[in-house]
Amino acid sequence: MSEEDRLPVTALLGFGTMGRALAAGLLAKGLATPKVLRVGARRPDAARAHAEPLELVAMPPDEAARGAEILVLAVKPRDVAGLLQRLREAGALDHHPLVISIAAGVRTASLADQAPGCALVRAMPNTPCAIGKGVTVICAGPGAEAHHLDLARRMFGCLGAVLELDEKHMDTVTGLSGSGPAFIYLVLEAMAEGAVMRGMPRAVALELAARVALGASEMLLATGRHPASLRDDVTTPAGCTIAGLLALEDGRIRSVLARGVETAAKVAGELAS
Ligand SMILES: NC(=O)c1ccc[n+]([C@@H]2O[C@H](COP(=O)([O-])OP(=O)(O)OC[C@H]3O[C@@H](n4cnc5c(N)ncnc54)[C@H](OP(=O)(O)O)[C@@H]3O)[C@@H](O)[C@H]2O)c1
Known part of the structure; x- marks a missing residue:
């Protein structure tokens, strides 16, 4: 894959089941290299055990987000607001990155309040993504343009099929393909x-x-x-x-x-x- 086809600097914020599946898929398909993929973890020391075998560096979330063009929110829904508050306070959203949230039930309107000025995309992957056989539904939120959706489509395309739907269907998607x-x-x-x-x-x-x-x-x-x-x-x-x-x-x-x-x-x- 040529350099221009690869993702720009991307921070995976949350390195649990889904964050790790996403990292493994992006690296395996060559869409990202360890040079451009950062891991932002609440407990960087604990995350290192999973990050280092992939040659990724785990750091605090605000450090990972600073200057990254794409932020992927892969924390539990209840942790999204706290994470975004921490990023805002650290000035780690001031450059207005593309924010892709995979958190179930978190609306892009609420993300827009917490990440003002950022382009927002919501995505719902599922666990077979870990072996490249998943399906992800993406939808555009405030500020998302065609090239943002294209980035999300390429990112989740590494993990299986990708469909695009209106946000009003995302909870149903969670119940059908997420669960x-x-x-x-x-x-x-x-x-x-x-x-x-x-x-x-x-x-x-x-x-x-x-x-x-x-x-x-x-x-x-x-x-x-x-x-x-x-x-x-x-x-x-x-x-x-x-x-x-x-x-x-x-x-x-x-x-x-x-x-x-x-x-x-x-x-x-x-x-x-
Ligand atoms: N699992 C699924 O089937 C599935 C499918 C589709 C979408 N999702 C969505 O994906 C998201 C993640 O799910 P998961 O199953 O990967 O959860 P998970 O395994 O619990 O991973 C969440 C990770 O986020 C970390 N975290 C929490 N707060 C943080 C913060 N402020 N900064 C950085 N990291 C933080 C947690 O760290 P600690 O270990 O320190 O708590 C944990 O490692 C959820 O919102 C869920 O709705 C999940």
């Missing part, structure tokens, strides 16, 4: 247990269930067909699949999963308050 991996893990565990009950070794059952989910998802994305139509293909009249599907519908699986996403989305909207 979604946990829901799928539960479904996979439950499906595997059905096979374990019939005597299949647990590890084989889990691998089979995971590969089924992978194949079915790729089939849906590749064909663009509706899930109901794909389901019809495997549902022979009087066969075993229709018998299994009816048992699932008896357990109200459809509304249970839909309500799970809806409930997670509602809670996401309350996380920052």
Whole structure:
């Protein structure tokens, strides 16, 4: 990758699960080098154990933010206001960097109050980003122009697919694709247990269930067909699949999963308050 295609100086503020996944993806894809990627941590000494294997330097957040063109807020929603206050007081926002927040439930209007004059982008990645198979939804906030969104698209593109939506959908995105991996893990565990009950070794059952989910998802994305139509293909009249599907519908699986996403989305909207 040529020098001009790489990210400008970027500070990752918060180096937990998501901050580390983002750093690993950016470095692996060559979109950033350790020279331009800074780690801003509340406890730099503790962060060093994770930063040094990536050849990154951990420092206090205001030091990391000073002069950086992009700041990524990767702290818990409740920590965003305190972090931005610290940056403001240290003058680390005076150069008006692009601020990309991945914090669930934190609106760009509230970020704009706390980071005046900065261009703001909100993003919602998910944990499969750690292995480059995630999905991130981005949305523009105050001050964000096309080139800012392009930077965010390139940044999260290192970690999987990127979609752009209006901010009004971001809590729903959090409930669907942010929390979604946990829901799928539960479904996979439950499906595997059905096979374990019939005597299949647990590890084989889990691998089979995971590969089924992978194949079915790729089939849906590749064909663009509706899930109901794909389901019809495997549902022979009087066969075993229709018998299994009816048992699932008896357990109200459809509304249970839909309500799970809806409930997670509602809670996401309350996380920052
Ligand atoms: N995990 C997910 O699946 C997921 C998915 C999408 C979006 N998100 C969003 O990503 C954000 C981070 O989540 P996470 O799972 O990575 O959380 P995490 O593992 O708890 O990491 C958060 C990190 O932020 C650090 N921190 C707190 N205050 C700080 C400050 N003032 N300056 C610098 N660092 C500070 C914490 O340091 P200490 O160790 O010192 O507390 C911790 O290392 C959240 O807002 C979440 O909503 C998460």
